Amino acid sequence: MVQSTRAGAEFGFALVGIIIAVNVFKFPFFEFGSRYAAAQGESLIDGYRRLGKVPLWLYFLVIILSMFFVSAAVVFVTAGFMDNLFGISDHWPALRLLPSFLVLAICFGILYFGKFSTLTEIIKVVGVILLLSTLIAFVLTLFHGRAPMIEGFIQPSLFSDKSIFFIIALMGWMPTALDLSTWNSLWTLEKMKDPNNAPSFKQIISEFNWGYWIT
Incomplete structure (x- = not known):
């Protein structure tokens, strides 16, 4: 989310082709996670x-080297959004880490009390909200054009060393790192454990395709 926002702010629509190509290239790897779990009954x-x-x-x-940094970054960014929305730091300036603890507590509560089924429903709602808000923002941008250029802002060159490293990082996180395809297989296995609503192979693949492309 942060990288894509920065990409739009600095390069406009110049990276759209790269982002689409990366998502298309990574699709088989993530799709295989669901396909393998559904067919074999085990995770990747x-x-x-x-x-x-x-x-x-x-x-x-790979997981050990990345999990702490990734988790910390996601929590910190989410806490930043929460703090900006509710002004938590304005009310309790001494508790700068309070938003981060709240994010972790909410996640723990969902997983501990609501478990997988609740998490699934929440993710669906969040996914729809993000999709609609992104489409609305995109349409408004097309109608209203680019925001006024900030005085002194110099758009970076796509071919500078700094931009190339940023684009590589952006490609790595679009839509996410490839090693997380294992998470997708674990998610599929959890769905298959539901005795009352176990999805078929076709439903699993269809739901993955829908979720992947709207994300």
Whole structure:
């Protein structure tokens, strides 16, 4: 979310083609997570284990090296949005980390009390809200044009060293890192455990496709 917002602010629509291409390229990798779990009844992590210890340990190292930084970044950004919306720091300036603790507490409460089913419904609602708000913002931009240029702002070149590194990072997080395809397979397995509403193979793939492309 942060990278895409920055990309739009600095480059306008110049990176749209790159973003679309990256999402198309990554689609088979994420789709395979759902497909494998639905077909085999096990996660991609179990599949890595079948290949031997080396792939499993490599995946473990990738997750360990990234999970703390990614989790901290997501919590910090979300807390920033919450703080900006509700003005928490304005009321309690001494408690600068309070928004972050609130975000973690809300997530813990959803997972502990509501479990998977509640989380699924919340994500659907949030996904629809984000989709609609993004479409509205896009349409308004087309009608009203670009915002006035801030005095002194110099649009960076796409081919500068700084821009290239930023574009590489943007591509890595669009829509997210490839190693998270394992999470997708775990998510699919949880859905399949529901005795009252277990989805079929076709439903699993269809729901993934819908969720992937609107995200």
